[in-house]
Amino acid sequence: MAESSTRTVERALVLLGAVCGAGSLTLADAAREADLSASTALRLLRTLEGTGFVRRDTAGVYRPGLRVVQLGAQALGHESLVSLAEPALERLVELTGESAYLSVPSHDGEGVYLAMREGTHPVRHASWVGRSIPLAHTAVGAVLTGGPPDGGFVVVRDGVEADVTAVAAPVSPGGRTVAALSVVVPSYRITEAGAHRIGSLVAREAAALLAGPATGAVPVPEDLTGEPA
Amino acid sequence: MAESSTRTVERALVLLGAVCGAGSLTLADAAREADLSASTALRLLRTLEGTGFVRRDTAGVYRPGLRVVQLGAQALGHESLVSLAEPALERLVELTGESAYLSVPSHDGEGVYLAMREGTHPVRHASWVGRSIPLAHTAVGAVLTGGPPDGGFVVVRDGVEADVTAVAAPVSPGGRTVAALSVVVPSYRITEAGAHRIGSLVAREAAALLAGPATGAVPVPEDLTGEPA
DNA sequence: CAGTGGATTTCACTTATTGAAACTCTCTTT
DNA sequence: AAAGAGAGTTTCAATAAGTGAAATCCACTG
Numbered sequence: 001m002a003e004s005s006t007r008t009v010e011r012a013l014v015l016l017g018a019v020c021g022a023g024s025l026t027l028a029d030a031a032r033e034a035d036l037s038a039s040t041a042l043r044l045l046r047t048l049e050g051t052g053f054v055r056r057d058t059a060g061v062y063r064p065g066l067r068v069v070q071l072g073a074q075a076l077g078h079e080s081l082v083s084l085a086e087p088a089l090e091r092l093v094e095l096t097g098e099s100a101y102l103s104v105p106s107h108d109g110e111g112v113y114l115a116m117r118e119g120t121h122p123v124r125h126a127s128w129v130g131r132s133i134p135l136a137h138t139a140v141g142a143v144l145t146g147g148p149p150d151g152g153f154v155v156v157r158d159g160v161e162a163d164v165t166a167v168a169a170p171v172s173p174g175g176r177t178v179a180a181l182s183v184v185v186p187s188y189r190i191t192e193a194g195a196h197r198i199g200s201l202v203a204r205e206a207a208a209l210l211a212g213p214a215t216g217a218v219p220v221p222e223d224l225t226g227e228p229a
Numbered sequence: 230m231a232e233s234s235t236r237t238v239e240r241a242l243v244l245l246g247a248v249c250g251a252g253s254l255t256l257a258d259a260a261r262e263a264d265l266s267a268s269t270a271l272r273l274l275r276t277l278e279g280t281g282f283v284r285r286d287t288a289g290v291y292r293p294g295l296r297v298v299q300l301g302a303q304a305l306g307h308e309s310l311v312s313l314a315e316p317a318l319e320r321l322v323e324l325t326g327e328s329a330y331l332s333v334p335s336h337d338g339e340g341v342y343l344a345m346r347e348g349t350h351p352v353r354h355a356s357w358v359g360r361s362i363p364l365a366h367t368a369v370g371a372v373l374t375g376g377p378p379d380g381g382f383v384v385v386r387d388g389v390e391a392d393v394t395a396v397a398a399p400v401s402p403g404g405r406t407v408a409a410l411s412v413v414v415p416s417y418r419i420t421e422a423g424a425h426r427i428g429s430l431v432a433r434e435a436a437a438l439l440a441g442p443a444t445g446a447v448p449v450p451e452d453l454t455g456e457p458a
Numbered sequence: 459c460a461g462t463g464g465a466t467t468t469c470a471c472t473t474a475t476t477g478a479a480a481c482t483c484t485c486t487t488t
Numbered sequence: 489a490a491a492g493a494g495a496g497t498t499t500c501a502a503t504a505a506g507t508g509a510a511a512t513c514c515a516c517t518g
Contacts, residue, residue, distance in 0.1 A: 008237045008475065014280075046234065050234055064303070070301075071246065071297050072304065112298070236473095266509080268465095
């Protein structure tokens with residue numbers, strides 16, 4: 001019984017994810033998405049509805065419920081890493097004018113933007129907190145999955161997203177990488193030298209992130225991987 | 230079978246709510262909170278863990294997972310905030326006769342009106358959804374950028390727009406301000422006392438926005454700012 | 459070192475979940 | 489206008505799946 005899992009719950013969570021991912025889904029679409037029979041999907045969605053995790057609008061379409069928003073906001077509030085990273089993101093934007101992100105590995109071989117700060121250029125990269133990003137062929141993925149990069153940062157030009165160059169550095173307190181700090185720039189605007197300049201900035205901020213601005217008295221969140229070491 | 234509900238799923242969701250509400254819980258605490266046997270709680274938490282809804286830190290303590298943050302952010306972004314706010318805006322207009330707005334922070338020091346409801350007075354403030362508003366020297370800006378205001382709301386008379394008084398309150402589930410609810414009144418029509426009256430109304434609606442009916446099974450976490458006055 | 463409390467596993471019991479099928483509605487097509 | 493297609497909903501018998509008490513292990517603590 002190594003893999004204890006509750007099928008019912010898993011299915012319900014898949015449905016919840018489908019509804020939240022799509023923004024709105026009909027019963028039939030949700031059932032298809034989760035690969036369930038209509039009756040099962042209906043029952044599970046009703047349970048989710050009864051607990052406020054989804055709601056039905058006037059047309060009967062399923063939408064994310066306020067409970068999701070509520071829990072998400074609470075979870076964000078408890079994320080100490082986010083608040084620690086905010087000043088760093090702000091500095092990066094100030095120094096580069098480009099959008100800056102904090103991301104962490106998610107559970108399914110992807111990453112998630114946990115915090116962001118938009119750049120100041122009229123043409124800038126734009127994304128959102130909560131967005132999933134692949135780890136393959138991305139700068140963020142390289143620093144999250146690989147070892148410490150040479151020079152302290154990774155540059156990926158036109159990786160998964162066309163026309164943008166991403167510069168990422170690992171946040172690795174005690175040698176374990178728990179997050180990535182990155183700056184994303186429209187490729188036409190950046191030279192190799194410029195990428196290097198930004199790289200050093202990102203690497204410096206990433207290194208300082210959990211070293212603590214004060215005298216190391218700052219509580220270190222060592223819990224982001226979920227993988228006991 | 231009018232009330233079709235899935236006990237397993239309900240229990241799992243209660244556990245999820247408990248973990249998110251507390252920020253971190255041990256297995257035993259979670260089981261107690263959800264009134265479950267340890268073995269059942271363990272099984273359900275494992276399922277939640279496997280899907281990224283909770284995670285265990287190095288000490289083995291359960292914490293909200295990234296999936297929660299992700300879905301919450303998606304839900305927020307997907308204009309569900311707007312539909313959640315619509316009834317509140319309507320009530321505000323009904324009670325005050327003045328125009329009411331929902332706004333969120335946009336980028337570089339601005340905000341955007343996400344939803345609005347025009348007042349009923351012949352002379353009223355008029356704006357439009359999608360309009361950008363500065364965050365400096367505005368009531369909306371004060372609640373979006375500053376901490377929780379004393380009394381739960383902010384009044385700004387003749388700020389950026391001449392001749393109008395704005396009353397705003399933060400929507401802050403879990404202590405994180407994600408939006409502002411505001412009422413804008415022609416200044417000639419409002420007294421200090423009137424502004425206070427409207428202020429309490431706005432603050433109450435803002436606080437209730439994401440506190441919502443929820444499950445009823447989960448106690449309201451103590452870190453929700455802006456308690457209903 | 460005995461004792462307490464948490465985490466984990468096992469297992470027999472049976473409860474609660476399942477999905478095909480039937481039925482109703484509402485559009486769309488012919 | 490009748491026939492058809494597809495969504496939402498309900499029913500119900502089969503049984504797969506969840507349950508929790510008890511046993512085990514482990515880390516502390518008095």
